[in-house]
Amino acid sequence: MKTTLASAVAFLAATAQASLVFMVSTEPNNKGITHSWVTDRWVCHELTEAGLYKNLSYAYVSSGLANGCFLYEDAGCNGTNSYIEKYKGDICCPGGVNLTDVGFDKKAASWACY
Secondary structure (H helix, E strand, C coil), rough: CHHHHHHHHHHHHHHHHHEEEEEEEEEEECEEEEEEEEEEECEECCCCCCCCCCCEEEEEEECCCCEEEEEEEECCEEEEEEEEECCCCCCCCCCCCEEHCCCCCCCCCEHHHH
């Protein structure tokens, strides 16, 4: 019983901080400057990579345990935001998002996944 309980707790702790892959680009349909990160959930990131700050037009959450990621208009994951839902397969649910389609083109300064 103790072994099973310890295993369950370890699994839950691992999945709470499980990594995921988040990808962005400066042009719709994953064109232009592209960048991807492997990151943990609940961590705020600034867009400091060359050419990305306030210049994104596409975002995609491809794998991992997060439900999706938010792009934020201000540093420190503050301000107006846009949610990018995780891709869940060819039959169901969103994939890549052209930020021009959701009114968030060229606005992102930071991001975090949940």
